Amino acid sequence: MAEQTITFTIDGVEVKGKAGQTIMQAADEAGVYIPRLCAFKDLTPHGSCRVCVVLVNGRPQASCTQPATEGMVVESETEEIQKHRRNIIDMLFVEGNHFCMFCEKSGNCELQAQAYRLGICAPKYPYQFPVRDLDASHPDIFIDHNRCILCGRCVQASRDLDGKTVFEFVNRGTEKKIAVNAEAKLADTDIDISDKACDVCPVGAIIKKHIGFATPVGRRLYDTEPIGSDIEKKN
Amino acid sequence: MSDTNLKRVIIEPVTRVEGHGKVSILLDEQNQVKQARLHIVEFRGFERFIQGRPYWEVPVLVQRLCGICPVSHHLAAAKAMDLIVGADQLTPTAEKIRRLMHYGQMFQSHALHFFHLCSPDLLFGFDADPAIRNVIGVAAKFPDLAVQGVMMRKYGQEIIKATAGKKIHGTGAIPGGVNKNLSIEERDALLKDIDQMVEWSRGAVKIAKDYTMDNIEDVKPFGSFDSSHLSLIREDGAMDLYHGNLRAIDKDGNKIFDQVDYQKYTDYLAEEVRDWSYMKFPFIKSIGPENGWYRVGPLSRVNTCDFIDTPEAEAERKEFMALTDDKPNNITLAYHWTRMIEVLHSIEKIKELLNDSDLQGTDLVVTGERREEAVGLIEAPRGTLFHHYKVNKNDQVEMANLIVSTTNNNEPMNRAVQKVAQDHLSGVEITEGLLNRIEVAIRAYDPCLSCATHALGKMPLSVSLYDHDGNVIDKKFKQ
C-alpha cells in the first residue's frame, strides 16, 4: 500500500507530508525550517527545549513531537512565536556561562546560531553567573558544565545509539545537571571518543580535547549561512 | 625621612593613555619634589580566572586581558602552548603566518599610538591649547597625516584579519601552529597597498626624527634618566620582535646577560611588590630590586640589538644610534623615533613575508611530547610580554603568571614622572603645563594601562600634590 500523503500549511505555505510524520519532519522535507535545540536527527524527539513550539490550529505544540495531520494550520514565524523563541534562547544564555568570545564551539554552536538567526544581540535578562565545574579527567573528552543547556541529546545518544549509559540527568530544577553513570568522573566511564554521544552536543559542553579552534573563523558551520539553511535549500 | 613628612601631589587622567593612571607628587619641607609615583591598579583576577581552563583555549581566552593589544597576548600564549604540546619547531608556514600577524599588530599599534595619541604633542607642542592639541586638531591642520594614520592602522588590522580570522579576538594561532594559511587572494589584496605603506612609514620616521633633532635641547632632558634595557634578541644579535633569547644591557651598553633562554627567566628576573602599588616591579636578580629595574619597548629594542635585518630600518637605526655615539640612548622621548623605526622594520618584514610562498603552505600544525610547564615570550608593541603556564595531566591550566610590557616599564614610568615633576613643578600648584608634561612623559612609553590593570575601557589620569604632612594641597584631572 502506498504511503498516505497528508497536506497542511505552515505560515500559509502548503506542505505535503507522510502520515505518521511529525510536523518538524514534514517541514524539514518540504524545506521549511523550524528553529530547534534539543531535536536531532537519529534521536527520538522529546520536546524538552520548547524552541520548536508552533501554533497548531491556534494552540501551542512542540513541532518535533506533534504528528502532522491533514488540513492542520501551523503558524511558526509569527511575531509572537519568534518572541517566545527569543525568550527561551535568552534565558539559556544567562542561565549558564556562555562566553562566545573564547568558546571553541563559537561558529559551530547551535545556541549561538539560533540567537543570530533570531536576531538576538545581547541577552535582556541578568546573567546568573552560576558556579559550575569542569570534568577534564578523560584523556580525549572534556565536559564543561558551564555551557550545558540540558537538552538531553547526550543522554539519549549514549543510550540509544551507543548502547551505553554514560550520561544521565541528576537533581531537579536549577540544580539539574548532566552526570556520568560512574558517579565519579568521565574517565571512569566506558565512553569512547568515537561514541555518537560525543558528536551531538549543540553547545560547547561536551568537547573533544586538543582540537579546539582548529577550524579558522570563516570556515565554521554557521560563519557564512544561518542555521537551518541546509533545510531551507531543499525548497 | 618617613613619608608622612612629605607633601604629595596627585595627577589623574592621562587623557590619551588608554587605561587609568593616578600620579601623586610628594613634596618635602622646602616644597621641593621628594618623590613622584604613578599608581596603576593592577587586577590579578585574570590568573585565577584562567585556572582550570583547557590549554588550547588559552591563546583565545587571554585576548580578554586587553582590548588594545589582544594579538600580543594571543601569540605569547600560543608560544607557551606550542611547548606544552611539544612543538619545539613550528612548520615554516605556521611560523611565518604568526610573524605576519605579529608585524601587522606592531604596525597598527604603533601607527595608532603615533598618529592618534602622540602626533598632537609633537606637531603642536606641549603647551598648545588642549582644544587643538588632539587628533581632531591634527586632522584639521594636517589632513594628509591624519588620513595616513587611519589607513596604516587599517592596513595592520587587515593583516590581523587575514591571519587570525578577525580583526579582534581572532583564533589564528593554535597550540603547535596556526589554523589557516594566507590565500593568494588575501595575499594579493595586501600586496596592492604595500608600497604606499612603506612610503608612509618612511614619512613617519622622518616626522619623529625631525621633531627630535629640531628640539634636541628640550627633548634630551625631558623625563630622561639612565637605565638598563631588556628585550628579546635573535641568535645573531638582530632585532627580532617575534622570537629570540633575552638580552639585558646597562646604561652604557655593557651586557648584563645575553642569549638567555626565556624558559629560565625566573633565574634572571623577579618581581617586587611595593605596598603602594598593585602593579609589581620587575627587576634583574643579579642587580637586585633597588637598581635592577630596566626599560622595555621600542627604545630598548633598538638599544639592545646589534643590527636590524631589514635595510631601511637598519639605516635609520644607525642614524639614531649616531646621536648617542652608538651607546644606548636613554632619552625618554626617543621612544617615538624608535617606535617609527619599528614601523618601518615591520612593514619591510611584511613585504618580505607577503612575497614568500611559504605563506601558502598547507603544513600548519605539529605536536610532540607533552610538557607540563612552559613560558611564551614576545616583543609586544609596548615591550617584552611574558606568559608562563603550568598545565596538569588533564590538560587544565594550573598556574598562570603574566608580566605585561607595561609592568616591565613600571619603574621607568615612575622615574619619568618624577623627573618631569622635579623639572617642571614650580610653587605648590599643578599647572596646566605640568599636567601636560606628565602626560607626555607617560605617553612616551605607550603604557597599556588597560592590560596592566586587566580591565577594559579607557580611563583617565589624575595628579595630586601632597605637602610634607601628607595633606592634598592641589589636585587636577585630565579627561
Ligand code: SF4
Ligand atoms: S552536555 Fe550537551 S548534549 Fe548533553 S545535555 Fe548538556 S548541552 Fe545537551
Ligand code: NI
Ligand atoms: Ni594591553
